[in-house]
Amino acid sequence: MRRFKAWFQKITLGHPGHSAKLCLWMFLDNYVSAIPYAIMVIAVFLLFRPIIIPGAPIPTTGLLILCGALAVQAVIYYFVARKSYMISCAGFAEVVRKARMAMGEQLRRLPMGFYNRRDAGDLTTVLLRDYETVESNNDTLMPKVAVIAARMSMALIVLTVFDWRMTLATLVVIPLSIPFAVVAYRRLNRKNTDLLNAQQDNTARILEYVGGIQTLKAFNQTDEMYRSLRASCDALRQRSIAMEKASAPVGMLARAVLNAGTAVVMGFGVWLMLNGSLAPLTLVVFLLLALNLYNPIMSFMMMLVNITRLNHCTDRINEVMSETPLPYAEGAGKPSGAAICFKNVSFGYGNKEVLHNISLDIPQHSLTALVGPSGSGKSTITRLIARFWDAGSGSITIGGVPVTCLSPDDVLSDVSMVFQDVYLFHDTIEANIRMGREGATREEVIQAAKLAACHDFINALPNGYDTMVGEGGSTLSGGEKQRISIARALLKNAPIVLLDEATASLDPENEVLIQQAIDALVQNKTVIVIAHRLRSVQNADQIIVLNEGHVQQAGTHSELLAADGLYKKLWDEQQKAGSWRLRQTVANI
Numbered sequence: 001m002r003r004f005k006a007w008f009q010k011i012t013l014g015h016p017g018h019s020a021k022l023c024l025w026m027f028l029d030n031y032v033s034a035i036p037y038a039i040m041v042i043a044v045f046l047l048f049r050p051i052i053i054p055g056a057p058i059p060t061t062g063l064l065i066l067c068g069a070l071a072v073q074a075v076i077y078y079f080v081a082r083k084s085y086m087i088s089c090a091g092f093a094e095v096v097r098k099a100r101m102a103m104g105e106q107l108r109r110l111p112m113g114f115y116n117r118r119d120a121g122d123l124t125t126v127l128l129r130d131y132e133t134v135e136s137n138n139d140t141l142m143p144k145v146a147v148i149a150a151r152m153s154m155a156l157i158v159l160t161v162f163d164w165r166m167t168l169a170t171l172v173v174i175p176l177s178i179p180f181a182v183v184a185y186r187r188l189n190r191k192n193t194d195l196l197n198a199q200q201d202n203t204a205r206i207l208e209y210v211g212g213i214q215t216l217k218a219f220n221q222t223d224e225m226y227r228s229l230r231a232s233c234d235a236l237r238q239r240s241i242a243m244e245k246a247s248a249p250v251g252m253l254a255r256a257v258l259n260a261g262t263a264v265v266m267g268f269g270v271w272l273m274l275n276g277s278l279a280p281l282t283l284v285v286f287l288l289l290a291l292n293l294y295n296p297i298m299s300f301m302m303m304l305v306n307i308t309r310l311n312h313c314t315d316r317i318n319e320v321m322s323e324t325p326l327p328y329a330e331g332a333g334k335p336s337g338a339a340i341c342f343k344n345v346s347f348g349y350g351n352k353e354v355l356h357n358i359s360l361d362i363p364q365h366s367l368t369a370l371v372g373p374s375g376s377g378k379s380t381i382t383r384l385i386a387r388f389w390d391a392g393s394g395s396i397t398i399g400g401v402p403v404t405c406l407s408p409d410d411v412l413s414d415v416s417m418v419f420q421d422v423y424l425f426h427d428t429i430e431a432n433i434r435m436g437r438e439g440a441t442r443e444e445v446i447q448a449a450k451l452a453a454c455h456d457f458i459n460a461l462p463n464g465y466d467t468m469v470g471e472g473g474s475t476l477s478g479g480e481k482q483r484i485s486i487a488r489a490l491l492k493n494a495p496i497v498l499l500d501e502a503t504a505s506l507d508p509e510n511e512v513l514i515q516q517a518i519d520a521l522v523q524n525k526t527v528i529v530i531a532h533r534l535r536s537v538q539n540a541d542q543i544i545v546l547n548e549g550h551v552q553q554a555g556t557h558s559e560l561l562a563a564d565g566l567y568k569k570l571w572d573e574q575q576k577a578g579s580w581r582l583r584q585t586v587a588n589i
């Protein structure tokens with residue numbers, strides 16, 4: 001019973017109340033609605049008695065009582081059916097809506113390591129298909145099970161009233177069919193897992209195909225990608241067929257065993273009748289009603305596939321919900337200021353260590369530039385500051401407090417970020433900028449947009465600040481998106497600013513404007529900027545030069561140039577690249 005309770009709790013996403021109530025009322029509804037059939041059977045029995053037993057009186061009183069029972073049933077049925085209908089209308093949708101929101105919150109709190117393990121197709125499948133399956137099965141499968149239980153128990157009661165020996169004979173085949181049902185269930189479970197995995201892969205391929213269509217077109221690779229999408233669709237079709245094929249024969253055997261029950265009923269009944277201990281009319285009743293007992297069981301067997309699916313989908317949902325967000329030890333107090341300190345920090349994505357024993361001192365209100373070759377660990381350092389990940393060893397403090405003692409939300413409230421890849425949500429421009437600070441007034445949004453040099457291009461759009469941005473910001477240019485993300489950061493006004501390639505996709509004219517906006521953004525802030533163009537960070541308070549996850553050099557621009565190390569090498573290369581000409585490069589190819 002405890003296991004059933006735990007299972008029920010699981011398949012109802014921790015809200016068993018709604019489904020239990022629905023099942024109970026559906027059970028009552030079907031029970032009450034089946035009463036007229038039972039009354040009819042008894043009435044037929046009473047009416048046939050005088051025909052079969054000559055001289056027996058017509059049971060008028062009994063028939064009148066049955067008429068009264070039918071009238072009472074009609075009244076009760078109205079109230080019960082109304083109530084069960086109301087409950088079924090409420091549906092499981094509200095539970096699923098709340099569960100999806102909880103999943104959204106959980107995904108927001110999970111460390112980025114989780115996203116390294118689970119891809120977008122996988123999570124999309126959880127959010128769409130798995131919740132959808134749970135909702136539809138709680139709305140339809142559960143009530144169906146209740147209906148089956150009601151019909152069976154009603155048939156059992158009526159049959160027992162007529163003859164308990166014949167009832168036992170009717171039931172005898174049910175345990176014989178169970179082993180076949182168990183085998184069918186196991187097979188279904190296996191094949192269903194394969195099918196659901198194929199569906200997940202198919203979703204991932206579709207997302208990949210649609211998301212990468214521009215790149216595919218640019219490289220004329222649509223055929224190649226289409227082939228992988230088609231292979232995934234083919235695999236999905238094969239798994240669907242395999243699932244149907246795997247379970248059907250065993251399920252059919254179980255049904256055949258149940259159908260054989262009518263033969264048992266007939267044989268045993270005839271034997272009792274010949275022995276004179278069973279009235280022919282009772283045998284007729286059993287022959288007519290035995291199938292009413294078997295049909296619900298057969299329907300239940302047909303539902304096994306939905307049960308395995310429900311199980312699988314709730315397991316997948318629970319797997320994500322039971323992932324632990326980054327822990328934090330409370331009680332270390334609030335950061336005093338916005339100085340950042342790394343002490344002997346090492347970190348790896350999975351087993352691959354990419355930062356080795358890093359120590360950094362980033363004073364409050366200073367500008368620190370991270371430079372170094374591609375893959376040297378610049379972005380990783382900013383991700384550790386924002387606590388997207390936790391360091392493997394060593395400590396990182398903000399304002400003297402270890403980040404592991406701050407909740408990820410607290411860390412993020414102190415940090416503004418301008419990413420390399422700006423993501424805008426499918427909402428208005430104003431709402432996208434307001435993401436920097438919920439509750440900011442329109443004037444504040446406009447002020448931030450002006451500082452980030454967005455105001456003019458936003459005003460030129462058909463609906464100004466109310467213009468909808470396509471998903472991912474697809475209707476705006478790279479430079480426009482980047483300026484909007486700077487406006488967001490300006491609005492947030494956090495004491496720490498992380499700039500990652502902030503000016504990478506801007507034309508020279510905009511770069512000047514943006515540089516002014518960034519100057520406004522970083523005033524009195526602790527700023528860490530990743531820049532590939534060393535020219536833009538010449539005036540930084542300190543420049544950290546990273547190489548293969550090590551701090552190779554640190555100092556001001558002039559100190560590093562004088563030191564004649566990696567920084568000087570990078571600087572000289574960039575100076576040379578300044579005189580780079582496209583024509584020259586093309587000629588060299």
Ligand SMILES: Nc1ncnc2c1ncn2[C@@H]1O[C@H](COP(=O)(O)OP(=O)(O)OP(=O)(O)O)[C@@H](O)[C@H]1O
Nearest residue numbers: 116349350354372373374375376377378379380381
């Ligand atoms: N999510 C990730 N999972 C696994 N490895 C990663 C991940 N992100 C980065 N890496 C690896 O970590 C190393 C450092 O990457 P990082 O992005 O910090 O370098 P970077 O200096 O910012 O590079 P770039 O200048 O090209 O942006 C690289 O070897 C990279 O392949």
